Amino acid sequence: MSESYSHIAELHRTLPAFSPYVPATALPYLAFFLLLGTFILGFYFTTLPKDTIPIREVSVASAASILAGFGVVSLFCSSGVNV
Amino acid sequence: MTRLWHWTQVLYLLSCLLSVSWATKGNILSFENTAIVRTVELGGSLVAVTTTYAIQAVTGDTSEYIVALSEAEHGVTSWIEATLKGSVDPLQLKPLGYKHDYAAHLYSITLPKVPVKGETTSLVLETVQTKATYPWPPSSPQGGEQLLKYESDLLVISPYVTSVQRTKVRGPASIRSFTTPEGLGAFTDEPTAVQAGSVVTYGPYKNIPASANPFFAEESQKRILIHYEFNEGVLTVVKLQRAAEISHWGSNLNIENQILLRNTGPTLKGHFSRLDHQFQGHYHSASAQSIRSVPMLLPAGINTPYYYDLIGNVSTSKFRPSRSGKSRTLQFSYLDLRPRYPLLGGWNYSFTLGWDAPLSDSAKWDAKTGRYIIGVPYWTPITGSYVEEAEVKIVLPEGATDVEVFPPFNPLTVNRTVHTSYLDTTGRPAIILTNTRITDRHTGVIYVTYKVPFTAHLKKPIAVAAATFSVFVLALAARRVDPRIHK
Numbered sequence: 183m184s185e186s187y188s189h190i191a192e193l194h195r196t197l198p199a200f201s202p203y204v205p206a207t208a209l210p211y212l213a214f215f216l217l218l219g220t221f222i223l224g225f226y227f228t229t230l231p232k233d234t235i236p237i238r239e240v241s242v243a244s245a246a247s248i249l250a251g252f253g254v255v256s257l258f259c260s261s262g263v264n265v
Numbered sequence: 266m267t268r269l270w271h272w273t274q275v276l277y278l279l280s281c282l283l284s285v286s287w288a289t290k291g292n293i294l295s296f297e298n299t300a301i302v303r304t305v306e307l308g309g310s311l312v313a314v315t316t317t318y319a320i321q322a323v324t325g326d327t328s329e330y331i332v333a334l335s336e337a338e339h340g341v342t343s344w345i346e347a348t349l350k351g352s353v354d355p356l357q358l359k360p361l362g363y364k365h366d367y368a369a370h371l372y373s374i375t376l377p378k379v380p381v382k383g384e385t386t387s388l389v390l391e392t393v394q395t396k397a398t399y400p401w402p403p404s405s406p407q408g409g410e411q412l413l414k415y416e417s418d419l420l421v422i423s424p425y426v427t428s429v430q431r432t433k434v435r436g437p438a439s440i441r442s443f444t445t446p447e448g449l450g451a452f453t454d455e456p457t458a459v460q461a462g463s464v465v466t467y468g469p470y471k472n473i474p475a476s477a478n479p480f481f482a483e484e485s486q487k488r489i490l491i492h493y494e495f496n497e498g499v500l501t502v503v504k505l506q507r508a509a510e511i512s513h514w515g516s517n518l519n520i521e522n523q524i525l526l527r528n529t530g531p532t533l534k535g536h537f538s539r540l541d542h543q544f545q546g547h548y549h550s551a552s553a554q555s556i557r558s559v560p561m562l563l564p565a566g567i568n569t570p571y572y573y574d575l576i577g578n579v580s581t582s583k584f585r586p587s588r589s590g591k592s593r594t595l596q597f598s599y600l601d602l603r604p605r606y607p608l609l610g611g612w613n614y615s616f617t618l619g620w621d622a623p624l625s626d627s628a629k630w631d632a633k634t635g636r637y638i639i640g641v642p643y644w645t646p647i648t649g650s651y652v653e654e655a656e657v658k659i660v661l662p663e664g665a666t667d668v669e670v671f672p673p674f675n676p677l678t679v680n681r682t683v684h685t686s687y688l689d690t691t692g693r694p695a696i697i698l699t700n701t702r703i704t705d706r707h708t709g710v711i712y713v714t715y716k717v718p719f720t721a722h723l724k725k726p727i728a729v730a731a732a733t734f735s736v737f738v739l740a741l742a743a744r745r746v747d748p749r750i751h752k
Contacts, residue, residue, distance in 0.1 A: 190671045190712045200628035202516040243737035251730030264515030265688045
């Protein structure tokens with residue numbers, strides 16, 4: 183190892199603390215609104231006409247999936263399963 | 266009385282003078298021990314030995330002072346540290362290994378500067394011994410007394426000449442018996458062992474030649490045995506598996522310990538009576554043989570501690586979180602952990618203890634190098650106890666790269682593996698460190714540095730999004746399938 187233990191310990195003592203991109207206190211609210219959006223878009227998806235080229239369906243499905251992705255991760259963290 | 270030297274010993278000492286077997290500038294004439302005082306604090310699982318060396322530089326040409334531990338003493342020594350008397354900063358201590366010429370394990374201590382000829386210094390060598398005591402008698406009925414035996418070499422060996430040395434053995438309670446060594450007329454004319462209360466003093470022994478050699482070990486060294494009473498539980502952690510999981514999304518550090526405890530005091534003779542156990546708790550002082558609770562100091566700022574065993578959640582414990590305040594560095598959370606059943610001699614108990622803590626308390630961000638530095642304590646010490654086998658696993662976030670580990674002391678093994686958990690796709694890098702005989706003085710922190718690119722943080726949401734999109738694709742296809750039966 184190129185650095186010594188004492189150097190790393192000193193760095194750890196002086197550097198700023200870790201700060202998440204999304205504050206942990208905001209995760210429950212984020213989970214609620216993102217998953218609400220997912221379910222709304224999912225319902226809307228079921229009402230869309232069946233086009234030959236399903237551009238609208240794919241767009242709505244993509245948006246719902248992205249909301250679901252972040253919503254589920256936020257839900258897991260809010261529930262105590264810190265992923 | 267001057268000791269007569271055997272001609273073979275003279276030849277041996279001459280060979281030591283000519284050889285530089287420990288590869289330093291010095292030799293056995295570089296220093297002289299003007300006084301050595303060893304204090305042995307007897308405990309249950311652990312014995313603390315403090316040896317103070319008053320040394321004088323004879324030649325003034327080296328700053329390396331050599332201490333020697335016999336094979337037996339080295340075998341029970343789990344922690345060793347050297348400081349100057351009055352200082353808290355440890356000196357550089359380097360193990361040189363077993364040297365056959367000296368019949369001892371040698372350690373090199375580097376003094377802050379090269380002492381001038383005639384200069385005196387005081388060194389303090391602290392060691393913690395494990396597996397140095399054993400219960401005697403080996404079994405005891407419930408409520409019976411708990412007695413332990415401790416064996417050790419009488420004389421502190423050194424590659425240098427020693428003017429005078431003494432050993433004090435301090436017991437926590439009464440000392441039932443102790444060895445009175447014979448055949449030490451070469452070093453003393455006074456009684457060899459004197460007891461005052463719970464302290465036995467051996468010595469003073471004067472004009473001891475360089476004693477780290479096979480001749481001295483065979484002809485002059487004696488063994489002492491102390492039989493003493495110990496009024497607290499003798500607790501050993503047989504196995505500890507600690508897992509520290511870092512979550513950037515949850516800004517959380519989860520630490521989970523799987524612990525196997527054993528009462529290594531005298532084994533229970535006869536059956537266990539719950540009635541007698543209850544009476545002891547209410548009407549008499551609790552027997553030392555029965556361990557009812559294990560106090561632990563957990564880190565400050567932790568939340569949601571959990572404690573369960575094979576049967577399920579264990580509710581018989583009390584947790585007091587640390588006080589909130591600006592500085593939490595010196596505060597602890599207190600846990601009075603109570604096993605599901607009292608631990609009698611020879612009994613085991615395995616359980617899981619874990620907690621969550623804010624990641625900001627342990628992890629730091631180095632903007633200059635773009636890396637995170639996390640500090641994970643090696644273990645949560647249980648006072649007076651040690652760990653026979655310890656395994657610490659640090660699970661980093663998925664996608665972590667450039668991982669470097671900085672352990673506080675040399676581990677037995679360091680392995681890197683991949684840990685798969687919730688919502689993982691490629692898995693999380695994990696580092697596993699193992700060690701043996703970790704005492705309550707091994708309170709160091711393992712530092713790990715790593716980098717996590719921004720795109721790595723998106724792995725989990727993208728994985729869930731992909732799974733959800735596949736459901737939508739299935740729905741899209743299902744909508745276009747007509748399952749009706751047509752004429």
